Amino acid sequence: MHIIKLNAIDSTNSYLKELSASGILHDYTVVMTREQTRGRGQMGTVWNSHPGKNLTFSVYKKISCIRKEEIFSLSMATSLAIVKALKKFNIPGLRIKWPNDILSANKKVCGVLIESIIKKGELDAAVIGMGLNVNQTDFGGLPHAGSLKQITGVTYNLDELMHAIVKELQDCENFLAERKLNELKLWYEKNLFRRDKPSTFADKDGGLFMGFIRGVSDAGKLILEQEDAVRREYDLKEVRLMY
Structure with missing residues (x-):
């Protein structure tokens, strides 16, 4: 070093x-x-x-x-x-x-x-x-x-x-x-914060929605499971965890 x-x-x-x-x-x-x-x-x-x-x-x-x-x-x-x-x-x-x-x-x-x-x-x-x-x-x-x-x-x-x-x-x-x-x-x-816990997120337009953090993709996108039980991937510009 x-x-x-x-x-x-x-x-x-x-x-x-x-x-x-x-x-x-x-x-x-x-x-x-x-x-x-x-x-x-x-x-x-x-x-x-x-x-x-x-x-x-x-x-x-x-x-x-x-x-x-x-x-x-x-x-x-x-x-x-x-x-x-x-x-x-x-x-x-x-x-x-x-x-x-x-x-x-x-x-x-x-x-x-x-x-x-x-x-x-x-x-x-x-x-x-x-x-x-x-x-x-x-x-x-x-x-x-x-x-x-x-x-x-x-x-x-x-x-x-x-x-x-x-x-x-x-x-x-x-x-x-x-x-x-x-x-x-x-x-x-x-070690992910709020993994598998119900959380509130804001999308890129400021709209709020509920979801669960389930993990990350190989490319580093956040995998969220939303109320319809469908898993979606988001990059850094598309979603923000509200806490």
């Missing part, structure tokens, strides 16, 4: 992508910053963090063992690695909210943004960005946001958490290298 520590940067993902374009990076190169001024989340959302309070970092991962259409497997491995690492710090009630938000006690404590690097039409590497709410306790009225300290009352060491997560990511990578993608998916589904 090669670690680059920065005081402030617009986005650790953008920084790593620029580095990868300018030369050869070592596998598991980590860029970690005290302050991220333009952190990005899924679908272009902005991730804001108090300087020095949270863990904001990105990992460069060489990934030629899966095809570009299988990139959700890396998302699953990353989510599970974070859950495994946080369990070692006795963080309670950990679940994965599809596709890759990490919840503790029903509060979002971590978000993940994975960006593929394609070369000659094939998946060559990925930049895995993670934003973990650690010691911040004020989230400006965001009802679903939380932090490790808020939940447990403990102040955590950011470096220790980062090393734990990367170690678990290296372990979970074996599922990809050994092509155990179905086993990985079953493990991921076992």
Whole structure:
């Protein structure tokens, strides 16, 4: 592991992508910053963090063992690695909210943004960005946001958490290298937030409907069983879990 520590940067993902374009990076190169001024989340959302309070970092991962259409497997491995690492710090009630938000006690404590690097039409590497709410306790009225300290009352060491997560990511990578993608998916589904529980969802037009989360497709779409007992697949832009 090669670690680059920065005081402030617009986005650790953008920084790593620029580095990868300018030369050869070592596998598991980590860029970690005290302050991220333009952190990005899924679908272009902005991730804001108090300087020095949270863990904001990105990992460069060489990934030629899966095809570009299988990139959700890396998302699953990353989510599970974070859950495994946080369990070692006795963080309670950990679940994965599809596709890759990490919840503790029903509060979002971590978000993940994975960006593929394609070369000659094939998946060559990925930049895995993670934003973990650690010691911040004020989230400006965001009802679903939380932090490790808020939940447990403990102040955590950011470096220790980062090393734990990367170690678990290296372990979970074996599922990809050994092509155990179905086993990985079953493990991921076992940890899904509100799986098999009646839940309310909003469609892309804001309409509400009831359904049950039954799992995910190989492409990472959410499989919902609705009131007519028919199972349908939804991508990230088509449905939102209301909780």
